[in-house]
Amino acid sequence: MLTRALTTTRRSDFALLVREGLSRPSQKELPSKFFYDEIGSALFDQICLLPEYGLTRAEERLLSRHAAEIVQNLPQPVAVAELGSGTGKKTRLLLEALCRRHAVSYYPIEISPSALATCERELKDIRCISIVGLEREYLDGLLEVAARRREGQHLLVLFLGSTIGKFEGEASAHFLRQLRGILWEGDVLLLGADLEKPVDILLAAYDDSLGVTAAFNLNLLARINRELGANFDVRQFAHQVIFNQQTRSIEMHLRSLSDQTVTIPGADLVVKLARGETIWTESCHKYSFDELRTMANESGFRPAGIWLDPAWPFAENLWVAV
Ligand SMILES: C[S@@+](CC[C@H](N)C(=O)[O-])C[C@H]1O[C@@H](n2cnc3c(N)ncnc32)[C@H](O)[C@@H]1O
Secondary structure, three states: OOEEEEOOOOHHHHHHHHHHHHOOOOOEEOOHHHHOOHHHHHHHHHHOOOOOOOHHHHHHHHHHHHHHHHHHOOOOOEEEEEEOOOOOOOHHHHHHHHHOOOOEEEEEEEOOHHHHHHHHHHHOOOOOEEEEEEEOOHHHHHHHHHHHOOOOOEEEEEEOOOHHHHOOOHHHHHHHHHHHHHOOOOOEEEEEEEEOOOHHHHHHHOOOOOOHHHHHHHHHHHHHHHHHOOOOOHHHEEEEEEEEOOOOEEEEEEEEOOOEEEEEHHHOEEEEEOOOOEEEEEEEEOEOHHHHHHHHHHOOEEEEEEEEOOOOOEEEEEEEEO
16 A cells, blocks of 8 residues: 655754743743654653543544444545544544445644654555555645545544644634635544543543653653753653643643753753743643534534543544535
8 A cells, every 4th residue: 555754844843932932921831742752752652551541542432333333424435634643543443444435545644753654554554545644734734635635535634632622722713714724515524522521530641640641741851952952951840730720621831840041052042940930831621512512613514423432521523514
């Protein structure tokens, strides 16, 4: 089967956004998309195995139970584009179900070269799929897939793992409207969304007892050291997780354990951090049913199906572009 990766370099984007986020006079922040270098992607795969992190297993259960039914609700023929595929482990379940109908072109869109390479390697044995990996940002990749579609071919966009929850507030609605703008009427989006649940369960999911999520978070500083020549002393930071009641999001921060000054030559920046000050690295929003329905309607989709996991509240949503 055809397996091809298209690559681009993003070093300057990294330096620019690190500079912007760490120069802020109030809450310093770093974009979560930079978690995923080779070490970060490997750590994310370990997180998915942790007993506390039920999210991935919930979505796996949903896809293994309902892939055939989801596929029955799709237009045909479809090409599949996956935003932030990771290693694509869960996607296999859908692709195998789709293959029972017709041959499928599958386009994983990823900024992590190592996750993309694993995805291509692991899924290439599926009979009747051709894989074209795109090392791109979500919407750049989707635009490219849309430009390649054949006459009469619909798109199925996969956005799994509740990755939509990483967009802050209005940004998720804006992103969904932009995504919808690339689609044709009748195209479909399969959106995995983690639902509201007790706060103690959420806090444990993002602050596991083995410290894997802490390593995932701290690796962002280590990555800045490796790629931008910075001198962060990673041991002078602690992983911190809070639940923000107002935004109904888990927030991950890196808390400075001392007053310190860090030099980042590749971003042309010197940063001062006070003891106790934090760098905000990620938010993971938790959804209600009403909110998901409103999001669909306001971004130009009609909800066409929802599948729920009884053990770990999680919703797999099928939305049709209208
Ligand atoms: C939370 S992981 C989810 C992976 C997989 N979809 C799953 O459900 O397990 C997010 C994935 O999206 C990728 N990613 C993050 N930001 C991205 C962006 N702006 N464009 C493309 N990929 C991105 C990361 O490299 C990572 O593999």
